[in-house]
Amino acid sequence: MATKHEQILEHIESLDVGSKISVRQVAKELAVSEGTAYRAIKDAENQGLVSTIERVGTIRIKKKQKENIEKLTYAEVVNIVDGQVLGGRSGLHKTLNKFVIGAMKLEAMMRYVDPGSLLIVGNRDQVHKIALQAGSAVLITGGFDAAEEAKQLADELELPIISTSYDSFTVGTMINRAIYDQLIKKEIVLVSDILTPVEQSIFLSTTDLVQKWYEYNQETTHSRYPVVDHNMKVVGIVTSKDVINADRETPIEKVMTRNPITISERTSVAAAAHMMIWEGIELLPVINQSHKLVGIISRQDVLKALQMIQKQPQVGETFDDLITSRFVDESKGSDYRLTCRVNPQMTNHLGTLSHGVMTTLVTDAGSRVLRKYKKGDLVVENITLYFIKPVQIDSTIEIRPKVLEMSRKFGKVDVEIYSEGQVVGKALMMAQLIDRH
Secondary structure: OOOHHHHHHHHHHHOOOOOEEOHHHHHHHHOOOHHHHHHHHHHHHHOOOEEEEOOOEEEEOOOOOHHHOOOEEHHHHHHHOOOEEEEOHHHOOOEEOEEEEOOOOHHHHHOOOOOOEEEEEOOOHHHHHHHHHOOOEEEEOOOOOOOHHHHHHHHHHOOOEEEOOOOHHHHHHHHHHHHHHHHHHHHOOEHHHHOEEHHHOOOEEOOOEHHHHHHHHHHHOOOOEEEEOOOOEEEEEEOHHHHOOOOOOOEHHHHOEEOOOOEEOOOEHHHHHHHHHHHOOOEEEEEOOOOEEEEEEEHHHHHHHHHHHHHOOOOOOOHHHHHHOOOEEOOEOOEOOEEEEOOHHHEOOOOEEOHHHHHHHHHHHHHHHHHHHOOOEEEEEEEEEEEOOOOEOOOEEEEEEEEEEEOOOEEEEEEEEEEOOEEEEEEEEEEEEEOOO
């Protein structure tokens, strides 16, 4: 039987997009405490099922798919710009295709306004109405109000009118930054993107016998299977070690390893890779927020995904991309040298190279030199970093990574950082190497 928390989540999913949700209402309808209702609504917000807006409340929104994650809803825009909703609340769940800054004459402006867009404009009452009639939401800058006629029209058309105290340039920058952040998130491959869904996965039930494990083992040659209860919750794992001395008529529940390592479908593939390597696991059960089995991932799935990520062009650059893209390779033979100029983004508030950037530079340089010795993927396990002298803005630094030790599975790299011919930092990096086979 589903828990009260799960029942509330199912209830929220069943509501129409745009429905208003309150803790008191959910508690009353499902006969649960307000604390239980509050926790479930917060969980629904984390899952992207609802959005909470100040002075409006919590509304049911359409859960974003991976392919349109770079689009924002009007509800998200309200939170980004600290806005106030003046009208059209029932349309807050809709997504905007683009935003237009209305710093031009009306005729020229309307050429850019399409249904599903957001017009950013000041206190121009006539423009507000015409934009709404064209199917566009309106964001009024400077903290101005809208005419009552425009508010009524917004309610009728279910298109929000939002007011913010910021100016048009600041608002445009804030929304652009949010879209850019969404683009970076879109590039991050999650476990949910690569898992084998539960419908195609092989798993055992607590009521199955050990004989079933042998049948699956013969069919798939795999030796590790998750065990679920009658609610599809993962309660154990069974491997060849568990069944080797067991009678084939023994229930799986008697031999399984309880409290197995599982992974959330929202975990990144990089984190999954680290977990599988660290724990020496070939297969992981994937669970959802309710701890129910949604699929499995294998080590092979993870490695394929990591290789695919490395080949993908970057659309939204991360901070690491911005730093490492500045590297110039000046290696000669086995003498590896990378140079980089310290720009303002790489410094701290004192104008010197920051610890975080130094770590990124060391990690990337060490990884590059290890890959020259051995092709494949690697996971950095440990970095010991020493700052000897501060490196100021606009300096050119030279990074010299040197492999100290190399085995089939591990690599140890010594990294020295120079500026103007002097050592300014040293590091020791250890990494675990992964074969691609």
